[in-house]
Amino acid sequence: MRKKISLAVPVYYEQEVILQFLKETKAVLDTLPVDYEYVFVDDGSKDQTVAILKEQAKTNPRIKMVVLSYNHGKAFAATAAFTYATGDYILYMDPDLQDPPHEIPRFFETIEQGFDLVWGIRKEKKDKFLNRLYSKVFWGTLNKYTGLEIPKGIAVMRMFTREFAQNLLQYKETNRFVEGLFMKVGMHYTTLEIDQRERFAGVSKFNFRRKMQLAFDAIFDFSELPLKFAVRLGFLFVILGILALAGLAIAKWFFIDFQAGWPSLVSVIVVGIGLQLFFLGIVSLYIGRIYKEAKNRPLFSVKEFVNINQHENV
Structure with a gap:
């Protein structure tokens, strides 16, 4: 045949x-x-x-x-x-x-x-x-x-x-x-x-x-690459933040008597908010795809x- x-x-x-x-x-x-x-x-x-x-x-x-x-x-x-x-x-x-x-x-x-x-x-x-x-x-x-x-x-x-x-x-x-x-x-x-x-x-x-x-x-x-990237980047920023705070404390206590200004504080807040939105965006993309699948359309x-x-x- x-x-x-x-x-x-x-x-x-x-x-x-x-x-x-x-x-x-x-x-x-x-x-x-x-x-x-x-x-x-x-x-x-x-x-x-x-x-x-x-x-x-x-x-x-x-x-x-x-x-x-x-x-x-x-x-x-x-x-x-x-x-x-x-x-x-x-x-x-x-x-x-x-x-x-x-x-x-x-x-x-x-x-x-x-x-x-x-x-x-x-x-x-x-x-x-x-x-x-x-x-x-x-x-x-x-x-x-x-x-x-x-x-x-x-x-x-x-x-x-x-x-x-x-x-x-x-x-x-x-x-x-x-x-x-x-x-x-x-x-x-x-x-x-x-x-x-x-x-x-x-x-x-x-x-x-x-x-x-x-x-x-x-x-x-x-893949879960974006989620893994978000976790790793977040962990990296936590470590960098802890190191920066420790460095400032050591510098103030032992080396330099300085007054931290509000611009640095605002910058840290803006960066933090940006990271949160970035991570939320990644999670939202996955949730959006789950939502599309849940509707089970043709x-x-x-x-x-x-x-x-x-x-x-x-």
Whole structure:
């Protein structure tokens, strides 16, 4: 029996690249001894992305689409794609063609060896120096303080089994860092080096603000680093305060007769208040995330389905 591959593809303002993506992936998939489908999830695009995919879906039943009711964020769009994918294997990738479709046969050959997950690892990250530096610092810090041990240089492109997907979808938290969830599922995985290309067209929507949001999500969701930092910093300031008071007492009693002024007192009070607010802010962020989880809201809201049974795999 032929295996089936589902391409799980979140899309967001991709009108310039989507037809080329379909063309290149189809050319590769048609050479493999598999059935396949596309599961696109539109994450609130306002351009022609949805219209183009709807037009293509009219003549190609392999093209399926979930249109979300507003912009949820890539992690939630990816979760929706995994939810409605029906293949034996799921290939997660972006439509920008940076992770090239010609690598798909290698993923299929590797996962057929008995792995549950095959990570794509970029041989060389085609990006600006600051973005490469950010990635290096981010992943290094995350692995050090969370113990996730995410492979270095991972790409979006990865393939995993139906069983792996079912385990992944058991994680219902609304604070979703997808790569961390993949590592929590665990199972038997390997890596595959791939060549990265330049983006086919358009610009990346993953700007600095979104990168920082991802960093905060990852650190707050999978580590207690901020809380530990607050405790250590607070302890450090207590020690410094005790040493400063002891030094002033010794200086006044044995060396210098001086009168302490109110500016120094005000400065100490301001620093103390600032530290308290800082620590309270860290705690509040964790409490806010607990509050979001406690509401237990659905992970995504669907506006429309195209070529897909809305009850399938849910």
